[in-house]
Amino acid sequence: MATLLELNNISKSFKGLKAVNDVSFSVEEKSITGIIGSNGAGKTTLFNMISGVFPPTEGTVIYKGKDLASVKPYQYSSIGIARTFQIMKPLKHMTVMENVTSGALFGRRNIKSAKEAEEYALEILNFTGLYERRDVLPGSMGTPFKKRLEVARALATDPELLLLDEVMAGLNPTETDDAIELFRKINERGITILLIEHVMRAVANLCETVVVMHHGEKITEGTPEQVMNDPYVIEIYLGKEDETDG
Amino acid sequence: MMKKRFGSRHIGALLLLLILALIPVIIRNTYIQTIFILIFYTASASLAWSVLGGLTGQLSLGHAAFMGLGAYTSTLLLVNANLSPWLSIPIAFVFVGLICMLLLSPCFVLHGPYFTLVTIAFSYAFLNLFTNWDYAGKGQGIVLPFGAEDFALMRFKSKTSYFYIALCMMVLFYIVLRLIDRSKLGYGLKTVREDEGTANAIGISPLKYKMIATFISAGMIAVCGVFYANYFRFIDPEIMAESQAIEYVLPAIIGGIGSVTGPLIGAFIIVPLSQYLNAALSSVVSGANLVVYAVILIAVVMFQPTGIMGWYQNSKLKKKLSGFFDNLDRKLGFDKSQNA
Numbered sequence: 001m002a003t004l005l006e007l008n009n010i011s012k013s014f015k016g017l018k019a020v021n022d023v024s025f026s027v028e029e030k031s032i033t034g035i036i037g038s039n040g041a042g043k044t045t046l047f048n049m050i051s052g053v054f055p056p057t058e059g060t061v062i063y064k065g066k067d068l069a070s071v072k073p074y075q076y077s078s079i080g081i082a083r084t085f086q087i088m089k090p091l092k093h094m095t096v097m098e099n100v101t102s103g104a105l106f107g108r109r110n111i112k113s114a115k116e117a118e119e120y121a122l123e124i125l126n127f128t129g130l131y132e133r134r135d136v137l138p139g140s141m142g143t144p145f146k147k148r149l150e151v152a153r154a155l156a157t158d159p160e161l162l163l164l165d166e167v168m169a170g171l172n173p174t175e176t177d178d179a180i181e182l183f184r185k186i187n188e189r190g191i192t193i194l195l196i197e198h199v200m201r202a203v204a205n206l207c208e209t210v211v212v213m214h215h216g217e218k219i220t221e222g223t224p225e226q227v228m229n230d231p232y233v234i235e236i237y238l239g240k241e242d243e244t245d246g
Numbered sequence: 247m248m249k250k251r252f253g254s255r256h257i258g259a260l261l262l263l264l265i266l267a268l269i270p271v272i273i274r275n276t277y278i279q280t281i282f283i284l285i286f287y288t289a290s291a292s293l294a295w296s297v298l299g300g301l302t303g304q305l306s307l308g309h310a311a312f313m314g315l316g317a318y319t320s321t322l323l324l325v326n327a328n329l330s331p332w333l334s335i336p337i338a339f340v341f342v343g344l345i346c347m348l349l350l351s352p353c354f355v356l357h358g359p360y361f362t363l364v365t366i367a368f369s370y371a372f373l374n375l376f377t378n379w380d381y382a383g384k385g386q387g388i389v390l391p392f393g394a395e396d397f398a399l400m401r402f403k404s405k406t407s408y409f410y411i412a413l414c415m416m417v418l419f420y421i422v423l424r425l426i427d428r429s430k431l432g433y434g435l436k437t438v439r440e441d442e443g444t445a446n447a448i449g450i451s452p453l454k455y456k457m458i459a460t461f462i463s464a465g466m467i468a469v470c471g472v473f474y475a476n477y478f479r480f481i482d483p484e485i486m487a488e489s490q491a492i493e494y495v496l497p498a499i500i501g502g503i504g505s506v507t508g509p510l511i512g513a514f515i516i517v518p519l520s521q522y523l524n525a526a527l528s529s530v531v532s533g534a535n536l537v538v539y540a541v542i543l544i545a546v547v548m549f550q551p552t553g554i555m556g557w558y559q560n561s562k563l564k565k566k567l568s569g570f571f572d573n574l575d576r577k578l579g580f581d582k583s584q585n586a
């Protein structure tokens with residue numbers, strides 16, 4: 001398998017605070033890769049650099065062999081990178097259908113006619129289980145559906161690499177299973193997925209590779225099993241969870 | 247989905263238009279006609295404002311200046327080159343559209359009230375420029391040449407001709423807005439309005455779409471300016487003041503910001519009201535109408551921020567009306583079961 005995305009020693013500082021520090025890893029084409037780590041570990045910041053919200057302070061992001069340093073924020077979707085936002089950003093005054101249509105009109109598909117885009121949006125809505133809710137405003141839906149909408153809109157841009165930022169947070173076990181199934185289906189379409197997740201069951205279930213972050217640094221990388229048996233990970237990540245559980 | 251084929255709704259709209267078009271025939275009273283001209287003009291200007299303010303969410307208070315630039319463009323071309331105002335229409339559209347787009351483009355990184363403040367500064371800069379500019383008649387303004395009626399010079403004795411010009415302008419603008427609203431461009435503008443982060447993430451450049459919106463919006467209100475100059479036949483720099491811009495913003499806010507029909511409805515309410523208030527209150531305290539504007543504005547923003555159309559979208563009235571029209575469609579045999 002070829003490498004789709006490559007992060008080379010990227011760092012990001014916010015006024016002296018190093019949110020991400022010298023992180024490197026790569027994502028294989030058509031794989032599902034997970035990123036885990038406690039709050040404030042720098043996961044979302046990493047996503048922001050991969051999706052062009054801001055450039056890294058140091059290091060390079062290489063996508064399909066190309067350095068993304070000169071790519072403008074709004075050009076990422078046209079090269080096949082789409083993302084969801086942890087703090088959801090629905091288009092509030094537009095219906096669910098219009099939210100997804102907007103993604104279809106721009107992005108990699110770049111459909112010219114609104115009508116054609118609406119048809120494609122209906123397909124995506126069907127696929128993501130939002131069809132029944134297509135005419136409501138996002139604000140009237142619960143969190144699980146809002147998260148789905150984030151995914152649907154990103155999917156409508158026809159991505160090759162889909163970045164999912166905690167889209168399973170706050171879902172109950174059934175909803176989590178549904179979401180896991182959806183991401184499998186998306187992956188089966190040939191879309192590479194990089195996801196940030198706290199729900200270990202989902203990560204273990206979906207990901208071939210897991211990257212663990214802590215205080216802005218990558219502390220280890222491996223299969224879910226390897227990672228979860230790593231003493232350092234247990235100490236700083238799972239150990240903490242045990243404390244709160246008990 | 248939302249798209250309806252030709253049906254009773256369209257017939258209803260055409261009937262309404264026909265009634266409006268017959269007003270000068272039925273009502274000879276010129277005062278009533280001038281009020282309608284003012285309504286059409288204000289509605290057109292408010293529709294123009296809506297492209298940037300409503301669809302794109304960039305609340306500009308500079309539109310009186312954009313309008314004024316259109317009025318001056320047409321007037322200076324008429325006075326100095328005897329150019330027909332009809333030809334000034336496309337010239338003003340492109341010229342003013344481009345100027346505003348280029349001058350405002352560095353300011354599109356500003357959000358919310360900061361952008362609004364810049365547009366206010368923009369209008370005062372132009373107001374001052376024209377107040378001190380010899381060629382443009384300085385603060386005294388310019389009187390357009392009087393003379394015999396001449397269609398080519400958009401010069402008419404009767405109000406009726408202006409009535410129809412203004413009506414055409416309003417209808418045209420409304421159609422343009424509807425088309426934009428449902429097009430790819432409209433999706434781009436609205437996405438930028440809702441969230442620039444999302445816009446970027448799905449491939450929309452906020453800067454580009456704000457520039458397009460400014461070009462169209464300023465161009466359209468410049469056309470209103472051409473009409474204004476040739477109708478009132480006198481312009482001065484005061485028409486560019488921010489306080490004038492309120493008159494174009496208010497109908498959109500009352501009618502429902504972001505809705506295409508909102509500015510129309512708002513204009514039909516606010517213009518007659520302000521005419522009445524002007525007549526009734528100006529003898530008591532001058533400027534009292536401005537106080538009433540402020541009160542209306544505060545009331546709308548506090549209790550019904552989505553305006554009349556926002557209320558209508560979820561109202562029983564809408565359900566009743568659409569039931570009525572669907573019924574009529576069925577009876578008249580318009581097939582609208584085509585859509586998926």
Ligand SMILES: Nc1ncnc2c1ncn2[C@@H]1O[C@H](COP(=O)(O)OP(=O)(O)O)[C@@H](O)[C@H]1O
Pocket residue numbers: 014019037038039040041042043044045046
């Ligand atoms: N735009 C920003 N400006 C300043 N600090 C930020 C910004 N984004 C994130 N941070 C800081 O960077 C650190 C990592 O945040 P984040 O990437 O959101 O963590 P995670 O997603 O892993 O919970 C935190 O300390 C956060 O406060």
Ligand SMILES: [Mg+2]
Pocket residue numbers: 043044045086
């Ligand atoms: Mg995060």
